[in-house]
Amino acid sequence: MSTRAATLPEGLTTRPLRRSDAGAVHRLMVAQELEDIGQVAIEEADIVSDWARPSHDLAARSVGVLDGDTLVAYAELTGADRADTAVLPSHRGRGIGTWLARWLVDLGRDLGSPAVGMPVPQGSPGDRLLESLGFRVRWTSWVLRLPEGATVPARPLPEGYVVRTAAAGEVRAAHDVLEDAFLEWSVREREPFEDFEAATTGRPGFEPWNLRVALDPDGTVVGVSLVLVSDEGTTAYVDRLAVRRDQRRRGIAQALLVDSFARGREHGTRTFELGTDSRTGALPMYERVGMAVEQVWVNRAIDLR
Incomplete structure (x- = not known):
């Protein structure tokens, strides 16, 4: 599979993305999500903070497809094998998605990536296209929602433990807990602390209360939750949650x-969401506390080695 054997429709142009394109990419992704899942999951702050990561070379790892001055599609490769793409629904069926997939494969090969994969809603046009191009399902992801008005049953902490807002000096320890836990099942390089800072304290709209920590009686961080609030202020989303293995x-x-969820409710949210995937084995735990699957995504990838 190679872009060298494919061309874009006449009249379309390409260029690397720039940080100033974050708003245009957000609008593009919103249009695609509304078409495919009937709601908006992406926040512009997600894009801004992701592109602010020191490790991400946006100019070398992205491409935008333009119709005149309008961005109608894009692709980027973040990390060794994680890709994201979107095509404006009005421009589907023209071969743009196939061209983007082939562009990503070429880039992955040039960078020595073992594979290139991306998340797509299960059964969506993107899912069907990638399947037709030979992309296999690596894992399944679920977005779960707590029904409005419901609460997670309280469970007391062990004696001497507390949960509170992370202090400034605890952010690095929080990152260590998250990465140690995530790398038990995620095959990737360890996330640099500076990248974590960009996604948390450097994220547009971040407030200190968003980063929650559980401390043992000695004051050591043993658990972490990063809870974000949607742009419209109605949904609290647990972006990352982890507990140290021995705890x-x-x-x-x-x-x-x-x-x-309680802190989110204090800040005006009414609904509560989180995501998990088949690599973690955590789905039954969230279902047991009353959360229900609202969306199903698959990560489709093609091996390059």
Whole structure:
């Protein structure tokens, strides 16, 4: 598979993306999500903070497809194998998605990536296209929602433990807990702390209360929850949640969930969401506390080695 054997429709042009394109990419992704899943999941702050990561070379790892001055599609490769793409629904069926997939494969090969993969809503046009191009399902992801008005059953913390807002000096420890936990099942390089800062304290709209930590009696960070609020202010979304391996099965994760949703409610949110995937084995835990699957996504990838 190679872009060298494919061309874009006449009249379309391409160029690398720039940070000033964040708003245009957000509008493009919003149009695609509304078409495919009937709601908007992406926030412009997600794009801005992702592009602010020191490790991400946006100019070398992205391409925008333009019809005149209008961005109608884009693709980028973040990290070794994670890609994101979108095509304006009005421009589908013209071969743009196929061209983007081939562009990503070429870039991945040039960079020595073991594979290139991306998340797509299960059964969506993007899912069907990638399947036709030979992309396999690596894992399945779920977005779960707590029904409006419901609460997660409280579970007391072990004696001497507390959950609170992370202090400035605890951000690095929070990052260590998250990365140690995520790397138990995620095959990737360890996230640099500076990238984590861009996604948390450097994220547009971030407030200190968004980063929650669980501390043991010695004041050591043993659990973390990053809870974000949607642009319209109605939904609290737990973006990351982890507990140190030796502290699990003690109710700490559930206590962090209760705290995260309570803090979100204090800040005006009415609904609560989080995401998990088949690599973690955590889906049954979230279902047991009353959360229900609202969206199903698959990560489709093609091996390059």
